[in-house]
Amino acid sequence: MSVKQNIGSVEYMKKRIPKNAKYEHIKTRLDTGCSLTKYMERLEEIKKNYRYRKDEIFKRMKVTTFAQLILQVASVSDLNESETDDGSHAAEDDVSVVSSADLESLPEHINGFPSDHQDAGDGRDVCHTARSTLLSVISGVGELNLDQKTQNDPIPEPDDRPYPDCPYLLLDVRDRDQYDCCHIIGAHSFPITMLSRTMNPYTRDVLEYKNAAGKIIIVYDEDERIASQAATTMCERGFENLFMLCGGLKVIAQKFPSGMTTGSFPAACLSSATSLKGRKCSAPQQPAQPAQPAEKRWWFTLDELNKIQEHLEEILVPSNTNSRMSSRLSTISSQSKASSRQSLSTAGRDSSRLQSSRPWK
DSSP, rough: OOOOOOOOOOOOHOOOOOGGGHHHHHHHHOOOOOOOOHHHHHOOOOOHHOOOOOTSEEEEEEEHHHHHHHHHHHHHHHHHHHHHHHHHHHHHHHTSSHOOOOOOOOHHHHSSSSHHHHHHHHHOOOOOOHHHHHHHHTTOOOOOOSSOOOOOOOOOGGGGOOOOOOOOOEEEEOOOHHHEEETTEEEEOOOOOGGGGGSSOOHHHHHHHOTTTTTEEEEESSHHHHHHHHHHHHHHHHHSSEEEEHHHHHHHHHHHHSEEEEOOOOHHHHHHHHHHHHOOOOOOOOOOOOOOOOOOSSSHHHHHHHHHHHHHHHHHHHTTHHHHHHHHHHHHHHHHHHHHHHHHHHHHHHHEEEEEEEOOO
């Protein structure tokens, strides 16, 4: 009669390697594509930075997708400006064909304006000569009224107006004070309290972009608390081209710390960004810089676009790919060395067999 005994114990499977607080920040660089640790880190990041709900009726846009949109719009606007400048230079060349002497020699009944010499005695300041009038007609300005004084309105600089034919309208739904401290470059201040108005709750820009073909509206805040409410309300009122920027300024502070915003990030965004960086690497923390007010600008500078491009490349192509590639190369080299050794050993065996098979003389 044999007694059936259990081999081993269940407690052995429950044992874990004791953790050392000194090496908790060290992470593996091997990416097999199905790492459970990185999957759990991803879930933790989603729970910390995003507020997903099952009953969402609005669409979301990633920060990386928005960065790509910024780069595309900036490149297209620069191309259009260069083409416009070339066209204006060509028009000026066509106008310059007519000499000034020929214009001054034209009679008065052609242009309908007296000359400068006659206006000097009248005492009225009329600055429209035959040349200026004819050039205005050629340029397409049209008729001018002499009774009203011409007002030379200053032409706005490129930074004082949004990109021409911009495909997106960016709305900051926080309070005006928070907008003045920090916001994304090119964003309009649209506090969520405006949606509670009974008369004229939307601005002219919002009405122009509402359900327009080829245009979208993007709302954002600091951590999706207010933006989700604003996006839900606007979608319920018929906005079909509305998107919410995932994570808001908190995710932008982590992934794009420079180049995309103006002013100083809120304290909550900085604390989350520093905690994430400290968990990845034990780099010394830099001293906090004094808070700077945000500038109301619509265009990104070349330096800011370059920084956005650098951060975007770092996110899409992480720096640890070098270590991954080096590990693959080392694996391939070790395999090649092993195969060469195996081939040498087989060649030695074959030579020894041939020598042993030779007849003795």
